[in-house]
Amino acid sequence: MSGGVHFRRLAIIGMGLIGSSLARVVRNHGLADHIAAAARTQATIDTVQRLGLADSVTTEAAVAAAGADLVMICTPLGVYSEIAEAMAPALEAGAIVSDVGSVKRTAFSDIQPHLPAGVHLVPGHPVAGTEHSGPESGFAELFEGRWCILTPGEDTEEGAVETVAALWRRAGMSVEVMDAAHHDQVMAITSHLPHLIAYTIVGTATDLGERLQREVAKFSAGGFRDFTRIAASDPVMWRDVFLANSEAVLEMLGRFNEDLTALQRAIRRGQGEVLEDTFARTRAIRQGVIDAKQA
Amino acid sequence: MSGGVHFRRLAIIGMGLIGSSLARVVRNHGLADHIAAAARTQATIDTVQRLGLADSVTTEAAVAAAGADLVMICTPLGVYSEIAEAMAPALEAGAIVSDVGSVKRTAFSDIQPHLPAGVHLVPGHPVAGTEHSGPESGFAELFEGRWCILTPGEDTEEGAVETVAALWRRAGMSVEVMDAAHHDQVMAITSHLPHLIAYTIVGTATDLGERLQREVAKFSAGGFRDFTRIAASDPVMWRDVFLANSEAVLEMLGRFNEDLTALQRAIRRGQGEVLEDTFARTRAIRQGVIDAKQA
Numbered sequence: 001m002s003g004g005v006h007f008r009r010l011a012i013i014g015m016g017l018i019g020s021s022l023a024r025v026v027r028n029h030g031l032a033d034h035i036a037a038a039a040r041t042q043a044t045i046d047t048v049q050r051l052g053l054a055d056s057v058t059t060e061a062a063v064a065a066a067g068a069d070l071v072m073i074c075t076p077l078g079v080y081s082e083i084a085e086a087m088a089p090a091l092e093a094g095a096i097v098s099d100v101g102s103v104k105r106t107a108f109s110d111i112q113p114h115l116p117a118g119v120h121l122v123p124g125h126p127v128a129g130t131e132h133s134g135p136e137s138g139f140a141e142l143f144e145g146r147w148c149i150l151t152p153g154e155d156t157e158e159g160a161v162e163t164v165a166a167l168w169r170r171a172g173m174s175v176e177v178m179d180a181a182h183h184d185q186v187m188a189i190t191s192h193l194p195h196l197i198a199y200t201i202v203g204t205a206t207d208l209g210e211r212l213q214r215e216v217a218k219f220s221a222g223g224f225r226d227f228t229r230i231a232a233s234d235p236v237m238w239r240d241v242f243l244a245n246s247e248a249v250l251e252m253l254g255r256f257n258e259d260l261t262a263l264q265r266a267i268r269r270g271q272g273e274v275l276e277d278t279f280a281r282t283r284a285i286r287q288g289v290i291d292a293k294q295a
Numbered sequence: 296m297s298g299g300v301h302f303r304r305l306a307i308i309g310m311g312l313i314g315s316s317l318a319r320v321v322r323n324h325g326l327a328d329h330i331a332a333a334a335r336t337q338a339t340i341d342t343v344q345r346l347g348l349a350d351s352v353t354t355e356a357a358v359a360a361a362g363a364d365l366v367m368i369c370t371p372l373g374v375y376s377e378i379a380e381a382m383a384p385a386l387e388a389g390a391i392v393s394d395v396g397s398v399k400r401t402a403f404s405d406i407q408p409h410l411p412a413g414v415h416l417v418p419g420h421p422v423a424g425t426e427h428s429g430p431e432s433g434f435a436e437l438f439e440g441r442w443c444i445l446t447p448g449e450d451t452e453e454g455a456v457e458t459v460a461a462l463w464r465r466a467g468m469s470v471e472v473m474d475a476a477h478h479d480q481v482m483a484i485t486s487h488l489p490h491l492i493a494y495t496i497v498g499t500a501t502d503l504g505e506r507l508q509r510e511v512a513k514f515s516a517g518g519f520r521d522f523t524r525i526a527a528s529d530p531v532m533w534r535d536v537f538l539a540n541s542e543a544v545l546e547m548l549g550r551f552n553e554d555l556t557a558l559q560r561a562i563r564r565g566q567g568e569v570l571e572d573t574f575a576r577t578r579a580i581r582q583g584v585i586d587a588k589q590a
Contacts, residue, residue, distance in 0.1 A: 078567075102517070129517070131581070147513060147516070149514070176513075185507075186514060189500050190519040191517025195518050196555075199573060203554055204484070204550050204554045205485075205580060207550070214583070216580070216583075217586070218589065219422050219442055219481060220587070221441050222422050222489075223486045223490050223493070224484070224485040226524070229521070230521060231577040231580075232578050233574075236571060239570040240567075250559065250562060253559055253562075256495060257555075259498055260495045260552075263494070263495055267537050267545060270541070275533070276530050279534060281498060282494050282523075282526040285500060285511065285512065286426070286497070288512035289512045292513045294512065294514075
């Protein structure tokens with residue numbers, strides 16, 4: 001079904017890790033006659049041109065989006081509203097607007113209200129990434145073997161959903177459709193809380209003073225280095241994720257805190273059985289990750 | 296300096312991931328005339344024999360340790376006292392006893408009191424590992440490029456320390472000597488707290504109900520999978536680590552909780568600047584890990 005996906009003009013708004021990786025996929029497979037990129041800074045525009053990632057590149061989302069059959073928004077969530085408002089007049093009836101953000105209700109609250117009638121909104125989230133940012137960090141294989149979640153509204157035309165799904169399948173992803181609110185709840189535990197905790201513990205280590213901090217880096221093979229990798233992710237992107245999904249994150253954080261307090265209590269009281277039972281239980285979910293081929 | 300290290304009889308007590316990896320190193324480089332292994336279960340003994348990891352293997356630590364010039368204890372911390380007591384009568388004057396445990400004060404509290412005069416205690420901690428356990432998970436390259444920390448007492452003979460250091464250098468490690476209490480503080484933040492937090496969040500996810508749990512595994516590429524890997528580590532080993540290093544872990548956990556509460560507050564109040572500043576700060580420590588070649 002995905003073999004035939006093709007765009008006359010594909011607009012990518014935001015040429016960071018995800019946007020530039022998608023551009024590489026589209027270019028490699030010849031999925032668009034014209035890739036129109038928009039980027040915020042001149043430095044990014046220069047890099048996009050130097051790497052030949054797009055056929056045209058501009059600072060104006062409206063210019064890139066004009067006449068596009070698909071507009072993919074790949075910016076931090078915090079500028080969705082501004083971008084949607086700016087490009088709305090340039091959108092043609094029948095165009096599809098999609099995004100790659102980590103919080104899906106934001107597409108409905110911040111993009112949908114600005115869209116003219118006849119434009120289809122198909123919010124999406126390719127669950128893939130690295131700790132690196134910017135157009136030079138992108139690569140076409142980023143999406144391979146991962147899941148992309150689409151969260152169309154109930155009334156969204158099925159053809160529009162299928163077009164976006166076909167694009168991500170060409171990038172090597174499996175596609176799943178779910179409700180936006182459910183997506184945001186699943187991501188709160190699988191992605192947002194892990195990032196918050198990694199940022200926290202790396203911050204805690206940063207405050208320990210210079211000698212300890214040097215040793216923290218040196219001896220990080222004991223577990224810490226995985227956290228430093230996660231905590232090196234883009235600060236603005238993640239600021240917006242936590243602001244946009246605050247309710248679900250705070251709910252999961254509450255549960256996490258209860259569980260951590262229980263372990264803290266067991267450590268203070270020397271309750272070895274409580275610790276061992278808890279640690280043994282978590283091996284099962286690792287097996288689930290391996291079975292789901294996401295390890 | 297490490298070129299000439301050689302043992303007549305090297306005893307390895309505990310043939311899990313670390314013990315069996317060390318056995319492979321010793322065998323590959325011909326560093327001992329005889330490798331005497333001790334293992335707790337018949338299943339492990341069978342595996343050690345099948346893989347040819349030792350010249351002799353027994354369930355009795357005292358039998359393996361008898362006549363050894365180096366005894367390396369590679370068991371969970373909780374059985375140190377019992378093992379030291381059992382093998383003490385078999386130890387010859389001049390023998391070195393070392394270990395690989397993640398809490399170094401335990402070597403002094405649980406091993407030292409049992410040792411006869413003339414036996415040298417050189418506690419050690421090769422900071423390397425994977426989430427896998429058992430003799431089949433070991434491999435000789437496990438230690439390459441990592442740090443080994445030795446924490447000898449003030450009166451320990453220098454030659455004994457150098458012998459243990461030379462062994463770990465042959466395994467590919469850099470060796471650093473420090474005070475046991477300082478080691479335990481550094482590991483509390485670089486290794487023990489990361490493991491506690493990973494166990495906690497994976498446990499929190501496990502309690503979310505079946506549908507969410509399936510989705511957690513499926514969409515774990517968003518950050519969660521790194522935590523599941525850490526949380527798949529050996530439950531008994533880690534139970535003992537938290538019991539043995541409870542004071543330092545609780546101290547670091549207190550700092551972590553304060554920092555997490557500050558971020559929680561910022562999320563609830565929508566303070567984007569606080570979040571962004573915190574997230575930007577943690578990138579620097581990742582650079583430190585990369586500079587220390589531990590990434």
